[in-house]
Amino acid sequence: MQDGNDKKDGTEAVKGTQTLMRALDIMDEVIDGPIRAADLARKLGMSKTTAHRLVQALKSRNYLSVTRDGFALGPKLLQLGVLATEQIDYVRVARPFMELLSDRTGFCVFVGKREGDWSRHLDRVTGTQRLRVATAPGDRRPVAETGLGKALLLDEDEASWERLYGEAKDGKVTPAQIQAYVVEMRGHKARGEVLHDSELGDGVRSIAVPIRDAKGQICIAISIASAAHYLTDDLRDGLAEQVMRSAEQISAAVGYAGPR
Amino acid sequence: MQDGNDKKDGTEAVKGTQTLMRALDIMDEVIDGPIRAADLARKLGMSKTTAHRLVQALKSRNYLSVTRDGFALGPKLLQLGVLATEQIDYVRVARPFMELLSDRTGFCVFVGKREGDWSRHLDRVTGTQRLRVATAPGDRRPVAETGLGKALLLDEDEASWERLYGEAKDGKVTPAQIQAYVVEMRGHKARGEVLHDSELGDGVRSIAVPIRDAKGQICIAISIASAAHYLTDDLRDGLAEQVMRSAEQISAAVGYAGPR
DNA sequence: CGGGGCGTTCCATATAGAGGAAAGCGTATC
DNA sequence: GATACGCTTTCCTCTATATGGAACGCCCCG
Known part of the structure; x- marks a missing residue:
């Protein structure tokens, strides 16, 4: 500033x-x-x-x-x-804010958008930390099982959360797991921010926040990611705050005027 | 002008x-x-x-x-x-043009929008002629069977025309009738204007033209209507021309920038 | 190295735009 | 019906404002 x-x-x-x-x-x-x-x-x-x-x-x-x-x-x-x-390019608009966020936090920063039931990584800024999260622009993952994806889903209703989670897991889920997922999503929605631990067992943790366009709809999401080892619980609140501020700035830069 | x-x-x-x-x-x-x-x-x-x-x-x-x-x-x-x-009110924008059109032609002028499979009359200007078409603002008719409605459908594909026509007639149509309807609609689409004779047997004839918004989509339609007795074949071309010009002006006034 | 393109800054000048005053208009008030 | 109020619109004078020339730094290209 x-x-x-x-x-x-x-x-x-x-x-x-x-x-x-x-x-x-x-x-x-x-x-x-x-x-x-x-x-x-x-x-x-x-x-x-x-x-x-x-x-x-x-x-x-x-x-x-x-x-x-x-x-x-x-x-x-x-x-x-x-x-x-038609002329606006979300990625280009987001770029400088991603760099700023990466500079301040040192973490890798990602943005991605939703493609149907998938989440597509669009761009990343590699942080200053030795450890880098490998997800590359272009990668596609089920929308329900990544931090970025979950942020993209915060406006959906609970039925959609259930469906997408079920599909991501290929139907191999118990009702209890689904219920737990929905409860977790409710919490994310209430805070406007997603804390996600990778389910791939690679110890990757991310904080993701949705970005809204001029219509107030979630168009893309931004996240920071690192090893859970670095992205510790006591850092969490401060980092989440920073990611949310970046998201707000990008939202404003693509024409979002706040809830009306 | x-x-x-x-x-x-x-x-x-x-x-x-x-x-x-x-x-x-x-x-x-x-x-x-x-x-x-x-x-x-x-x-x-x-x-x-x-x-x-x-x-x-x-x-x-x-x-x-x-x-x-x-x-x-x-x-x-x-x-x-x-x-x-959000702020734009199509009816209010259209009003002065409707009055102008009515003044010039002497006919009743209507505007209406599509509501699902229905066409809703939004506003009218009573012309100077003794004979008045009774349709009042608020009236709803199947979109496939009014002049205004057909103008609203000009961007639809032929499958939709068939479906809507069938539904308007409650399924009581022969394949030949459907085919005739589609051919007729093709003609309207090519001219960008609909000439419609009421199927109610009341001898009402109308000329309707779609109005496009900033996105290029048909948002409302405008029509003039009278007894076929007045709206004769030899007047048709001249009147259609005038209705189309009005529609173009209203389109421009609601942000339409021409086909791109 | 020198030339041509671009974005940017500086400055003296003329001119474009600010605002007071007051005339139309429509609508409320008595 | 007369009077008053608030809004829009026009006119006109004066100066604060916007203009464009000149010049600088930068980058790319030959």
């Missing part, structure tokens, strides 16, 4: 663009629902004249539309939204 | 917003895919400095993102796109 180009606070960033910035401020206000020009002027501390001029300009370009109770988001945004969806 | 707020040509509209307009021009260029700042300056006839400043400003607000080969649409647009989708 020591680099200076944060824009958390909001307003000052590039100088020499007052008009543009004010117009974009207007867009931000309109996000919260239709609003009248006079209210915009008040809220944003500009004259009615200015608000009016900007609003008219945005309307003329279809960024805003006029409704009975003020200005609302316009049709141009529908078009841009669809095109942006 | 005599109203003056067209913006086909492009640039001049509201004065006193050069900066904003230039920034939006940049957005329009970026729509066509990633582009570098220097190219933007050339294409839009501004100095590199200006292009740079605007692009940085847009990036700082996440309207643009940086990629290997230039600037691309940013994540903010994903968010705005989703929200705009």
Whole structure:
């Protein structure tokens, strides 16, 4: 967080663009629902004249539309939204955050997406630790039995968890095992984070968190992984916190605006 | 087409917003895919400095993102796109165009959307003619057997046409009838317009055309309707032309950007 | 090494945009 | 029906703002 180009606070960033910035401020206000020009002027501390001029300009370009109770988001945004969806590359967006997370924690970092009943590894950043987890981009595993996969499932209902777990185990599961799995998933869901110990007996442990797109849907997931030996219980909370923060940042970067 | 707020040509509209307009021009260029700042300056006839400043400003607000080969649409647009989708009210957008169409043709104008295997009438404008078609907003009919419904089906495959037609007729159809229906629908699809004579024996005839959203999908349909007595064969082409033009305008107004 | 492309910074200038004032309009209030 | 309020819209003046030229650092290519 020591680099200076944060824009958390909001307003000052590039100088020499007052008009543009004010117009974009207007867009931000309109996000919260239709609003009248006079209210915009008040809220944003500009004259009615200015608000009016900007609003008219945005309307003329279809960024805003006029409704009975003020200005609302316009049709141009529908078009841009669809095109942006096509242009955005989740992996590329996630990359810098993965590197940051790896730098801070030292662990390997992975991202993956769901493909039907499978989880596909899309990218990884090898950490600084000697021990590396071997899973390579492109690998596919049953979605119910990896940390990344379980994070991708957090929005599913319990029936799906049961089905996918059963299928991952090829049907060789007892009702008690299924029940235990569901209980475990409930816990993950409640915390918004998955702690997973590999069932392959290789002692690999991972912490995975889902990433949400602009629609609020889980689109990919991020995880850190290492030997359980390194990823110890007392480190767990701190690390989980960091992974979740990274996930939140990536979610924001792909357009997620928080639960609404 | 005599109203003056067209913006086909492009640039001049509201004065006193050069900066904003230039920034939006940049957005329009970026729509066509990633582009570098220097190219933007050339294409839009501004100095590199200006292009740079605007692009940085847009990036700082996440309207643009940086990629290997230039600037691309940013994540903010994903968010705005989703929200705009929620805020948009197709009926309200369509209303003025419906009134215009009714004024010009004198016929009743309807819009409706698909609900599963049904077609739901959403709004209507009563024309100037004495004869009025009684279908009221809220009415629901099998999607395969109304003009509006058939327009909503133009993107479906032939298997769906067969199924829906069969279900609308409650299974009481001969293979020959089904075949005739499919052939008829093929014709409608090719022309992008549906001419429909009511099967209720009330002599009602309609011309319906689909309206597309930003994703290119058919979201609603518009139709004009009257007694076959008024909506005669020699009027048909001219009227169909007008309905299609209205549909195109509404499509554009809800974000449709043409086939891509 | 030198040339051409790009992104970025600096600065003096003109001009674009801010905001006050006031005119239309529609809707509430009495 | 008269008066008042709030919103939109237009006009106009002045200066803060955005502009573009010049110049720098960087990378790639020949």
